Amino acid sequence: MNTSPSGTALRLGARSFGYSELHALALRWAGALHAAPSGPPRTVGVLTDRTLEGYAGILAALYAGAAVVPLHAGFPLERTRRMLLTAGVDAVVADAPGLAVLRELDLSEGELPVLAPFADDGGPGLIPPAGRPLDAPARIRDTDTAYILFTSGSTGRPKGVPLTHAMTRHYFGLVDRHYDFHPDDAFSQTFDLNFDCAMFDMFCAWGAGASLHPVPAQAYRDLPGFFAERALTVWFSAPSAISLARRTGRLSPGDMPTLRWSLFAGEALRAADVQDWRSAAPASTVTNLYGPTELTLTITGHRWSPQTSPGLCVNGLVPIGAVHDGHDHLLLTPDGRFSEHEGELCVTGPQMTPGYLEPQDDENRFLRHDGRRWYRTGDRVRTLPNGELIYLGRRDSQVQVNGWRVELPEIEHALAGCPGVGEAVAVTRPAGGTDEIVVFYTGERVPPARLTKQLAEILPKGMLPRRFTHLDRFPLNSNRKIDRRLLAERAAEGTAERPGAVRND
Structure with a gap:
């Protein structure tokens, strides 16, 4: 410090x-x-x-x-x-x-x-x-544990992830080389302290001699006002903050002139959101960061370029960039092979945790290959022509519906392109011995028949959602990320409805 x-x-x-x-x-x-x-x-x-x-x-x-x-x-x-x-x-x-x-x-x-x-x-x-x-x-010592962070576990209990001082030293050394933070900077702090990205705000600010400004909930009603009061120069949040600012009508051109850096992580970042944010913060460089806790905060990053980034987007999502220096990655296919093109991202290197606190949690999360141990992220990515990676969704976001292999992010992207729709989240729920697709969306309330017709022009019949639910806003968790788990639970509560019914709640 x-x-x-x-x-x-x-x-x-x-x-x-x-x-x-x-x-x-x-x-x-x-x-x-x-x-x-x-x-x-x-x-x-x-x-x-x-x-x-x-x-x-x-x-x-x-x-x-x-x-x-x-x-x-x-x-x-x-x-x-x-x-x-x-x-x-x-x-x-x-x-x-x-x-x-x-x-x-x-x-x-x-x-x-x-x-x-x-x-x-x-x-x-x-x-x-x-x-x-x-x-x-x-x-x-380098081998001493600096942090223990807990992530959700598929068993219903949290999984403890130890991060050593060596891991954090490598990470923040890399950050120092990539950013020009200095004592005159003013950092936002949007994440709760139990969320790994909160470490970035604290230790980047304090390492540079800059000031740290926790953002209170009421500030989201007027982010430009908060930015102006604090003269914020570095912003870091989940992408959902962009939607929140847009809903309040405070994401107009030039609204946030003091920002130098705008960093986003925790969710997939949409290209359309980057365009709106850059319009409001024209002097800001936007960076999309990606990484699970097990790999120390973030492990890749893509710096947005108005000239080249739009052509690299897939399903409207911004690339996540290249894996950090000193690390190697593999792409694992569902049949257990390795691909140069697309698959589950596996990473090894100095930012990888030595393992969970409870050894049984290591099962299926690490693999041995080429004499080394690799962390399986559970995230599917694709290699772009420039060598960077693009996020395609969770390994389980590729679902089977009536024999169709469906990419839920593709449906979300298609629906977001329909007139009147703001953002969309697609989930599945069991129905009649199979799964069916349920979509939640914001924006205008659009008749479901119109949405189905518009999507049918883009998507095969087997990929069409069976239910559309309009929301004024998406529920957010404590770190202001879209609470997808809550939306999936809401969708599952309707399993007794008549199969095939298309509704606009």
């Missing part, structure tokens, strides 16, 4: 925290963690929102030489309990909502030391935040 005493490291609401202030606070809290009755912790949970306790708590855990486990107070209690136990958390930094969760879990009565610096009551099990600070951050 840059410790320049003159710069602003973090701005929360109307309050700013300088680098020297945040650094000193993290050293003091790290000293408090070291002084816990159970001794210096090896793994520290940070159960906070995007609050001072969250940002200083992450630094304090790292300064203490511990692995950070960011957690979310809004998650179900048993999910949080499972993550605490799986990660072997032996101390927690909590803000007020996080402390309430811990008390509801009944883990704060001395069983798990808790540093809640601004708690109104002392309470049993709480670590006093005052005391002798550490003189300097603890020494660490």
Whole structure:
């Protein structure tokens, strides 16, 4: 972390925290963690929102030489309990909502030391935040775990992914070579702290001596106003933020003149959204980033070029770029062969996790080839003529419907091209012993017969959706990505409807 005493490291609401202030606070809290009755912790949970306790708590855990486990107070209690136990958390930094969760879990009565610096009551099990600070951050080894992040698991339980200091050092070294971030930059921070991309915002900003600006929910009603107030120069979010800004009517030409960099990750990025965003932020360079947590934040990137990028798009989606330096990739076909053209993306290299916390989760996620271990992303990609990769969808986004092999992103792209339709998400649901396609869309409410007729001019009959559901807006998860799982659940709730019915809810 840059410790320049003159710069602003973090701005929360109307309050700013300088680098020297945040650094000193993290050293003091790290000293408090070291002084816990159970001794210096090896793994520290940070159960906070995007609050001072969250940002200083992450630094304090790292300064203490511990692995950070960011957690979310809004998650179900048993999910949080499972993550605490799986990660072997032996101390927690909590803000007020996080402390309430811990008390509801009944883990704060001395069983798990808790540093809640601004708690109104002392309470049993709480670590006093005052005391002798550490003189300097603890020494660490490359093989030590820096972060433990949890992803959704197909078994219904979260999977813990350890990221070592060597992995993050390689990643941020590469970022330093690719971007010209500097102390005058002002970074947005849109992701919750338990989401891997939040690390990019924090450590890119603090590594450059720049300021970090968490974006409150109300700011999305007027993003240009927030940009102007903070003079933001670096934006990073899920692509859904573009749709959100468009719906508020605040994505007009020139609305965001201060932006230098606009980065998007977490979802497929549409070319049409890039065009709208670039119109609003004409001085900004747009980059589409891709990568699963298991490969340390992002593993590819495509920098948008108005001259060449449009011709590289597939199904209206922007390329994800080339795999990072120092890594190799393979494309695995469904029959277990390797292809130069298209298949499931498998990657090996210094950003790859050594494996999940629970070894049984490694099954079917890693493969051995050519004497090396490769991570299977589960994402299908295609090699473009320029050597970059384009995302085609999840391995399971290619479905069989009445004997047809259907690419759900192709249907979404076709529907988004229909007059009146804003965006579209296609899912499947069981019906009559097979699967049928259900589409949710935004924009104008269009008669389903008209949508079917328009799609029939583009898609084979077997690929036509059986139900269209209009929404004012898509549901978003905590990181403002489209909640596809919730939409699939909504579609499945209608399985008792008469087969073949086409509806516009």
